Amino acid sequence: MRRTSRLAALTAAGLAVATVASGCSFLGLGDEPGDLQVYTGRHYGSEEVFKKFTEETGITVDILSGDDAEMLERVRTEGADSPADIYMTVSAGPLWSAADDDLLEPLTSPVLDEAVPAQYRDADDRWFGLVRRARTVVYDPEKVDAKEFDATDTYAGLTDPKWKGRLCMRDLSGAYTTSLVASLIDLHGYDKTLEMVEGWLANDVEIMGNDVELLEAISAGTCEVGITNHYYLARAQAEGELEDVELYWASQKGAGVHENISGAGVVATSDAKSKAQKFLEWLATDGQDDMLEGNHEYPVNPTVPVDAAAAAFGSFTPMAVDAEAYGKLNPDAVKLLAEAGYK
Ligand SMILES: [Fe+2]
Structure with a gap:
């Protein structure tokens, strides 16, 4: 991918929607720069679930989307200057790679430990599965x-x-x-x-x-x-x-x-770690239904019912x-x- 460092400029400019090089796309959900910058490999109406999070918590979110590998490379290249607070993927391998490169913060979160079964999260709590496919x-x-x-x-x-x-x-x-x-x-x-x-x-x-x-x-x-x-x-x-x-x-x-997971971790260089942790905790609990409604994946949280369209497959x-x-x-x-x- 060709890399640019335009996200910070775009965020500062408060642009609602813009496209950056290499097919990544940036989406700011509000007029002001968001509290959280999410780099995501998901491409399924993510903005709806993030808007709901903002409604419930007051924490605002901006999204930069591309594929998992592009977003990982971006976090890696931006290093300490990365605006990213969350790295979110559509597969487990890049989460492991990000953690292995010390790019993700270990979290202490009883909420996540309870919501996400051990087989769908990192043993050192640096990333967490959110939905299964x-x-x-x-x-x-x-x-x-x-x-x-x-x-x-x-x-x-x-x-x-x-x-x-x-x-x-x-x-x-x-x-x-x-x-x-x-x-x-x-x-x-x-x-x-x-x-x-x-x-x-x-x-x-x-x-x-x-x-x-x-x-x-x-x-x-x-x-x-x-x-x-x-x-x-x-x-x-x-x-x-x-x-x-x-x-x-x-x-x-x-x-x-x-089976694979779509999941996320808090970027180690984030300056909004407690809000970022809250975001993951919400997605793994109250936000599960909204995630499922958007894309019919399976919940990681065993207390959340499977959505009807996915349940129809048995x-x-x-x-x-x-x-x-x-x-x-x-x-x-x-x-x-x-x-x-x-x-
Ligand atoms: Fe997909």
């Missing part, structure tokens, strides 16, 4: 019988030649494919995962630009089976669309479906989220995908 199989029920899927290892099962010409998958944008592959390397090792990805490609998989395009391609009959994050289908179906696409929970007789067993493995294996996943020729 599953990356699983979707299909056209008119052309595919769910019994055709390998219930033990559904991802590996898609290398079977019977799927030739029937598959759509997402490109490397947004890091979802890379995170999935990192988790598969963690599970199976590099060589077996390379074989798996090569097996997908050998089935003439059609590569789509994002999950929404992939779901639309299945609905339109371009392909029969794909892999997507569950909430893209939940969102469409909540609006009465894509009802001709069905979701299948992958690997339920094996290691479980690939329950599932997830693969354990291992942020350290996903963070450490991310470079291997990038290398593996390049080696397989996945673009």
Whole structure:
């Protein structure tokens, strides 16, 4: 990405909406510079939930959004001068990397310790999962019988030649494919995962630009089976669309479906740490419903009910989220995908 240091200038100017280089976008929710500067990889109507936080607490928020890696690089490069108070991501690996680079502040928060189960937060309380998402199989029920899927290892099962010409998958944008592959390397090792990805490609998989395009391609009959994050289908179906696409929970007789978290930590150089901590505490408790309503993910907080559109898919067993493995294996996943020729 090309980097700029325009956020501070934009914030000082109190601009409502502006775009900075490299596709990051800045959104100031009020006329004055906000109390908190949030660097976020989320791109799902985040402003609504942040506005609600401001209504309830009086703490104002500005958002800079881009992808997880861009935002991490920005915090790293800005160093002590970074205006960022919160680093928020759509996957666990970059949170682990940020903590490993000492960019996140350890928090002492009984509220977060109670709201976020241990498997969804850092052992040293430097980052916390806020919502969960599953990356699983979707299909056209008119052309595919769910019994055709390998219930033990559904991802590996898609290398079977019977799927030739029937598959759509997402490109490397947004890091979802890379995170999935990192988790598969963690599970199976590099060589077996390379074989798996090569097996997908050998089935003439059609590569789509994002999950929404992939779901639309299945609905339109371009392909029969794909892999997507569950909430893209939940969102469409909540609006009465894509009802001709069905979701299948992958690997339920094996290691479980690939699950990831969207989470956040307080930036170590923040000058508003107690407000930043309050923001995370609110998102993990009173703000959970608003987060779910916006994007149909699953709550991390076990006391919060699952939203109706996501609940319609039924329950599932997830693969354990291992942020350290996903963070450490991310470079291997990038290398593996390049080696397989996945673009
Ligand atoms: Fe997404």
